Amino acid sequence: MIPSDAASSRDPAGDAASDLRLARTVREESGRVVGALARWTGSLDVAEEAVAGAVEAALVQWRAHGVPPRPGAWLMQAARHDALDRLRRDRTYRDKLALIAAAPPGPPAGTELDDRLPLLFGCCHPALSHDAQLALTLRAVCGLTTAQIARATFSAETAVGQRIVRAKRKIGTAGIPLRIPEGAERAPRLDIVLTIVSVMYSEAHLVAGRDAAADRDLADDALWLARVVADALPREPEALGLLALLLFHRARESARAVDGELVLLADQDRTRWDAPFLAEGRSTLDRAARLRRPGRWQLHAAIAACHADAADAASTDWLQVLTLYDMLLAYDASPVVRLNRAVALARIEGPEPALAEVDALEDALARSHLWHAVRASVLRDLGRDDDALAADLRALELTANEAERRLIAARVER
Structure with missing residues (x-):
């Protein structure tokens, strides 16, 4: 004192x-x-x-x-x-x-990243639940408090605390090693690590009850972690792919949220995009491609690069975007990827086949406001304005972020 x-x-x-x-x-x-x-x-x-x-x-x-x-x-x-x-x-x-x-008082010279990476792999062990992996990574690797983690993951502090305690207990009782996997074990474990880092970045955006501004600290932590993994594993193209993807996303942030309002990609002022981040994203993706082992994070980054390379929305190479999504399905056929592919499909083949793809995802995404918002857009292109209005109203009901609510409400009021 x-x-x-x-x-x-x-x-x-x-x-x-x-x-x-x-x-x-x-x-x-x-x-x-x-x-x-x-x-x-x-x-x-x-x-x-x-x-x-x-x-x-x-x-x-x-x-x-x-x-x-x-x-x-x-x-x-x-x-x-x-x-x-x-x-x-x-x-x-x-x-x-x-x-x-x-033990020496600090890590050996030149191995500064090594101690963080085994810890990250341990926190993302498949024996732990997804929520536990995320909470433990944010606590142990990023140093966030329980309160900060609760805000970042939209959870109660008590629930976050319990997840962390249970996860650490499981690491101890199950003897989960804090090490970087080798050989055939590495690829699936690395994908879990990269997924958690990606979720961290996504969690920083469109927070419930807030405007379009990102949680800058959490987003920067995710980008920092992506750099840690990519720098420590420079021969892993998927680690480079995720880093490239987050760099492209980060480059667009100043144009994506303006005065608290959400601006869709097609309407963004591209002069506000960060040129150094874009250049680093492209060079990082090129490094990954030279390793000649494609994967889902590289393909996600390649799609982001297509948008980054277009001088304006009208110049977007939608055929290339659709082709990349078709390739991505071999690695990631999740409903969200298929929904995004349907948006590209609408640009190439028209709204009718796109609507068929969107409707096929109803069972998986009916509780997602994004599914209803995409469906509304496709229905509007088909001239089905009443159905489009109903879909937008449902999207509005399911949206917790205030900026997204205002964006959808503006479409409803037209």
Whole structure:
């Protein structure tokens, strides 16, 4: 506790700068530190608690004495000491003391990403439920609090807390290893990891009850994780494919949400798209293609590239988009992919065959506002205005995001 006389002399601006640097350090380093400590101690719980203790210590010490020259190394050392103290107090882990005491204070030079990646694969183990994978990844790898995870995933804090506790317990009792899979095991496990990162990015957009602005921190965390995986596994084309996809999405964000309003792709001001992100997306996709092992994330990225390459909506190469969707079905025939393919089909073959494809997805997507919105658009192109209005009204009922509601309502009122 800071004495009252010291507290009275504190510099609020300095404290704010220190706290901001700490927040950035936690975001960048906590996954690496948790991964290293979990590997050394054999306990994800001990690792997480040690990092939390180190963050609490940093909050006080950095304010009092300034940010250290190497914040990440400071956090690693403080967490390591905290873990040692916890192990000394716990008989169960006393035999682990020699391991962590002998371990170096930080990761070996040049292997900074290694500790995060095994942790990410462990959090995304197929033995865990999808919700548990997402919550545990956000906590252990990204360092989000339970409250932040609850907001990001539209869940109650108690439910998120229970998911995390159960997931960590399962990792311990089932002996789930924190390691990067090798050989034939890697591809399906990597796809789970990439899916979770993609879900993180999607969860940052169109939040229930909010406008069109993204949860920038969560979106940036997802893009950061995609970079971690792609940089650590440069010979995995699907990791590069997901990174390229998120870069294309990120490039469009300033045009996608304007003054809190949602702007559809066809109506976006393409001069607002971020050229460096687009260029990086293209070069990343090219790197993936040179590995000559196509997959679903590369195809998703290639479709995004088609839209990025068009000077305006009218110039979109819809035949190429449809062809890519046809190829994508071999890797991902999910209802959402088929719905997006129907949009491209309408551009090439007309609304009638597209409506047949959309209607075939009713059982799978009848509770999705997107299905009703797409169906309304196709029905309107067929001149079935009353049916289109009914579909839009149903989409409006199912939409929780305020910007989407306003967009659909504007169509209904025309």
